[in-house]
Amino acid sequence: MNTHPVNRIVSYTGQALGYTAFCAVVAYFSVAPPYRHLPPDGALVKLSLQHAGQRKEACHERTPEELAKLAPNMRAASVCPRERVPVAVEIELDGRMLVRESVPPSGFAKDGSATLYRRVGVPAGEHRVVARLGDAPAPGFGYVKETTVTLKPGAILLLDFDANAGGWVFRS
Amino acid sequence: MPEARDPDGKAGGASTSAREPLRSLVRALFDRVDTGFDAAFGARANPWRVLGGLAWFLFWIVAATGIYVYAAFDTSASGAYASVERITADAWPLSGLARSLHRYASDAFILLTVLHLAREWAHRRYAHVQRFAWLTGVALLGFVWLSGVGGFWLVWDRLAQFSIVATTEWLDALPLFSEPLAANFDDDSRIDDRFFSLLIFLHIGIPLATLAVMWIHVQRLQRPVTQVPRILAWGTLAALAVLSLALPVTSDAPAALAVEPATLRLDWFYLAPHVVQYVWSPQALWALVAVAAVALLLLPYLSRAARAPRRPVAVVELANCNGCRRCFADCPYNAIEMVARTDGRPHPFQASVDPDLCAGCGICAGACPSSTPFRSVADLVSGIDLPQKPIGAARSTLERELARVAAPQRNGSGASPRILVVGCDESVDVVALRSADTAAMTLLCAAQLPPSFVEYALRSGADGVLVTGCREGDCVWRLGQRWVEERFAGERAPRLRGGVPRERVRIAWAGPQDGTRLTQAIDAFRDELASLPPESRATLVPPKRERRPSDAPA
Structure with missing residues (x-):
């Protein structure tokens, strides 16, 4: 490098500018520009459920003739087909359908739980929410919950399902 | 004759700028930036020339500050956020500085990794012998991102909440999990201490894996740049420390899973993919990542550079190889290994070239002791040589050129000094600089020139020898200038x-x-030679040489 004093000053100035530019880029993009994830008056409806539908076919008892045909160690009195029905879910907000899905059971044998996770942005404020869930082979919804909620800006309305607790659980 | 050149200096045919306009544009941008930074930092400490090495240095800063900060970190669900706040407030000496350095160095780490990838692409360093480094480099980008994004989660503030929910929702878009991972973040009661133990495990384990891949990344290179000049290292550390003191990193509000973060001070270096996911969709982000990854991974196989014919590789001539290991030590791509002797000569080893790793740069020929032009053989054959430009042909060219500039009418005390200019095929076309007092020859790389050629040229009538090649610190074959x-x-x-x-x-x-700059350097050298006392030009005894077939009059 040229060691003339003027050139050294120019060189050091250039280095200072280089380091400043580097730090400026790192500093700026580490916090800016700000990202608006939700609008100022927005809220969120989050549907998060895990529920096993009913068996597709009901359990039945084997007849003595059927049992006799089986090996002794296989002679279980009841037969319960493993496959379960899809779970039907509907979420309605102020009369508008937010979610309408038929969720298949998990697993290769289709004998696991149906799981559903959805997030939908909605305006903050008062809303009439209707949640329906059907888990039986027959069409229709065995579990329905309807309520009015007031969502503050940024609030999350969590729609969960717990059959042991009576069905739909709304949390906000 | 030298091969035709691309405008960006690569030998081998017609212009690539028309066929690869984007790459040529990016290359030109990098060259401009290089020029500016060379003037300020010097070529050897120009950060743009050692982006990979600088990324290694940043990794060590991140590791050291991470270990220091971890000592004060509480790995419990209830204590994590508070402990980061205490760290920020210097509960430990300089822990706030360490936290800020950790974050800023991590940001710089991924930034430099991306720039390093872009620069290698612009310089077409991704095919053939560079393929392995390219492929592992692309994989590294993913590792670096994974290493960094996990660090945001440990803070357990609203940014962490946003990032971990976004990441799990992104993963849930693939049919991999029987239950949605994102459902684990429905409410705060589901976050327990074991979850933070998992996060810590990931945030230590993935960076360790990253280090392992970084090590693999440079395995096929001789003398990889994993360290930067001390002045650059101290400058970078000082710059990041000043930044950390001026703008300390702080946390957002504590995570609250019942409330969706509305506006975030996003770290765009690591969290930009989340924005893409929410602006488009998780599936779109997966598609984008997949397309980018496939494109980058296929580049070494399907690009023009990959389809271009490979350069001829080095050939070992056992009759002239004594197994001295110099070629083995100098090969920039570790393409040479020393194996047991096969021809019965009384040397334990012989050189063996792996054609898949050989770049055909000729540096090995320049290292071989049998490449000396003083050997009294009519047909100079080196122990290891390049068929496209053998050492024997280089000696013939040198002699022919020096004979041309030593024409009888030039003799006399007032004649200007005769200079032999030795260039490389990857840089300025020195053959175009030939004149009555300038002899010129070009090699595959400046380091293909055995130093004995310089002495041979001075003994053969040259007043001076000037060796040139690529721009300082930018050798196409990595180590040519250094050697x-x-x-x-x-x-x-x-x-x-x-x-x-x-x-x-x-x-x-x-x-x-830099053709003009080179011409100026030659003129300045000539002036210096002209100012030398006459006796200093004639101190060397001419070499003895046998009469060769090429000496016969035409």
């Missing part, structure tokens, strides 16, 4: 002998775009 300088300085075999007057030898690195 030339060390050989000429007597620090590395084969050495330029001590008896060679150093004032008659000059190194002037110049890139393809």
Whole structure:
């Protein structure tokens, strides 16, 4: 490098500018520009459920003739087909359908739980929410919950399902 | 004759700028930036020339500060956020500085990794011998991102909440999990201490895996740049420390899973993919990542550079190889290994070239002791040589050129000094600089020139020898400039002998775009030679040489 004093000053100035530019880029993009994830008056409806539908076919008892045909160690009195029905879910907000899905059971044998996770942005404020869930082979919804909620800006309305607790659980 | 060149200096055919306009544009941008930073930092400490090495340095900063900060971190669900706040408030000496350095160095780490990838692409360093480094480099980008994004989660503030929910929702878009991962973040009661133990495990384990891949990344390179010049290292550390003191990193509000973060001070270096996911969709982000990954991974196989014919590789001539290991030590791509002797000669080893790893740069020929032009053989054959430009042909070219500039009418005390300019095929076309007092020859790389050629040229009538090649610090074959300088300085075999007057030898690195600068360097060298006392030009005894077939009159 040229060691003339003027050139050294120019060189050091250039280095200072280089380091400043580097730090400026790192500093700026580490916090800016700000990202608006939700609008100022927005809220969120989050549907998060895990529920096993009913068996597709009901359990039945084997007849003595059927049992006799089986090996002794296989002679279980009841037969319960493993496959379960899809779970039907509907979420309605102020009369508008937010979610309408038929969720298949998990697993290769289709004998696991149906799981559903959805997030939908909605305006903050008062809303009439209707949640329906059907888990039986027959069409229709065995579990329905309807309520009015007031969502503050940024609030999350969590729609969960717990059959042991009576069905739909709304949390906000 | 030298091969035709691309405008960006690569030998081998018609212009690539028309066929690859984007790459050519990016290359031109990098060249401009290089020029500016060379002036300020010097070529050897120009950060743009050592982006990979600088990324290694940043990794060590991140590791050291991470270990320091971890000592004060509470790995419990209830204590994590509070402990980060205490760290920020310097509960431990300088822990706030360490936290900020950790974050800023991590940001710089991924930034430099991306720039390093872009620069290698712009320089077409991704096919053939560079394929392995390219593929592992692309994989590294993913590892670096994974290493960094996990660090945001440990803070357990609203940014962490946003990032972990976004990441799990992104993963849930693939049919991999029987239950949605994102459902684990429905409410705060589901976050427990075991979850933070998992996060810590990930945030230590993935960076360790990253380090392992970084190590693999440089395995096929001789002398990989994993360290940067000390002045650059201290400068970078000081700059990041000043930034950390001026703008300390702080946390957002504590995570609250019942409330969706509305506006975030996003770290765009690591969290930008989340924005893409929410603006488009998780599936779109997966598609984008998949397309980018496939494109980058296929580049070494399907690009023009990959389809271009490979350069001929080095060939070992066992009759002239004594297994001295110099080629093995100098090969920039570890393409040479020393194997047991196969021809019964009384040397334990012989050189063996792996054609898949050989770049055909010729540096090995320049290292071979049998490449000396003083050998009294009519047909000079080196122990390891390049078929497209063998050492024997280089000696013939040198002699022919020096004979041309030593024409009888030039003799006399007032004649201007005769200079032999030795260039490389990757840089300025030195053959175009030939004149009545300038002889010129070009090699595959400046380091293909055995130092004994310099002495041979001075004994054969040259008043001075000027060696040039790529721009300083930007050798196409990585180590050519370093080997030339060390050989000429007597620090590395084969050495330029001590008896060679150093004032008659000059190194002037110049890139393809530096033709004018090179001409000025030659003129300045000529002026210096002209000012030397006449006796200093005639101190060397001419070499003995046998009559060769090429000496016969035409």
